[in-house]
Amino acid sequence: MKQIRTEDLIEHQALPYNIYNESGEKIFEAGKILTPGKLLQLRYFSAIYIDENETKENPDGTILAHTIKDSPKEDKKVSEREFWNEFFKEDFKVNSTSVIEVQEQLGVKKVYQQAMSSYIMHEVSNQEVFTEVRDRIIEVVMPLAENVVYRSQVQLMGEYYQIHSLNVAILSILLATKLKLKEIAINDIALAAMLHDIGKAKIDKNILLKANLTPKEQKVLQLHPQIGYKLLKNDFGFPEHICRAVLEHHENYDGSGYPYGISDTQISLYSQIINICNYYDNLISGRVRTGIRNSKDALKIILELGSKNFSSQVLYTFVNMSSYNDTIPFKDMER
Numbered sequence: 001m002k003q004i005r006t007e008d009l010i011e012h013q014a015l016p017y018n019i020y021n022e023s024g025e026k027i028f029e030a031g032k033i034l035t036p037g038k039l040l041q042l043r044y045f046s047a048i049y050i051d052e053n054e055t056k057e058n059p060d061g062t063i064l065a066h067t068i069k070d071s072p073k074e075d076k077k078v079s080e081r082e083f084w085n086e087f088f089k090e091d092f093k094v095n096s097t098s099v100i101e102v103q104e105q106l107g108v109k110k111v112y113q114q115a116m117s118s119y120i121m122h123e124v125s126n127q128e129v130f131t132e133v134r135d136r137i138i139e140v141v142m143p144l145a146e147n148v149v150y151r152s153q154v155q156l157m158g159e160y161y162q163i164h165s166l167n168v169a170i171l172s173i174l175l176a177t178k179l180k181l182k183e184i185a186i187n188d189i190a191l192a193a194m195l196h197d198i199g200k201a202k203i204d205k206n207i208l209l210k211a212n213l214t215p216k217e218q219k220v221l222q223l224h225p226q227i228g229y230k231l232l233k234n235d236f237g238f239p240e241h242i243c244r245a246v247l248e249h250h251e252n253y254d255g256s257g258y259p260y261g262i263s264d265t266q267i268s269l270y271s272q273i274i275n276i277c278n279y280y281d282n283l284i285s286g287r288v289r290t291g292i293r294n295s296k297d298a299l300k301i302i303l304e305l306g307s308k309n310f311s312s313q314v315l316y317t318f319v320n321m322s323s324y325n326d327t328i329p330f331k332d333m334e335r
Contacts, residue, residue, distance in 0.1 A: 001049040083205035125235040150326040169194040171277035192245035199228030245270035295326035
């Protein structure tokens, strides 16, 4: 087996060979159309491989090339239209280990896509469109809150940009419940968590999908909390405390976060809750570090960060709100 880089595949419209993970399991078959979504999925793996002894025939009988060029390739450019076409594509992936019913998993993803479509495609900035999605998530999650043993049991599966905000909202609801916050606070946290990355709707999609950002691109990406704050405040007219939670969701407890580098109690509790849930989901999605195989791996890293990023109250409640020993491999959950 030969290790390759995701960047080595970008020039191809279709995969010229089977792709394997580090365990030798086939991820994608040769001939699959190489969409931006598939490239993003491949970046979640700590390493990807090809079998140099394999060849694959095209329908016309010719052999697909399986020689990797050594020269580095730039990330494939993706248009705004391509990005949103991928985002709004119907997604039937489900978590087979989830305590959330299959139809509810699919239903929550669908109503979220419809809400995003109303805003992105039709420029409808109506609060009720998103509060209805928030209410649907709460309706699904709250009855299960006391029965969740592993946080992987409430994890939605699918393309990162389709499910990330939903997973952050679900985790934020569970965490706010364990912190014994009032119902109105849980509702507001769920809404802010679901919309925490809304500012990315205005960021260049090639920056969102790029694996290694330049310092300038990193600064552009780090504008998304401020953009999100303005969108929710000016376009939607949401209350200040919800907008603030979105603005501060990358602020760390020791002042090392962004956009303002505030610390400690300067950061709202809502923001602190969303921050840790966002960081966890980015870990299990491979956005922060590679080699995260299960929830336990992600929690270990969160504990290593400790009070640097999170207040002790939020940190230990999050870690202990379900079993630490959640070792179900992510690769075994999806079907």
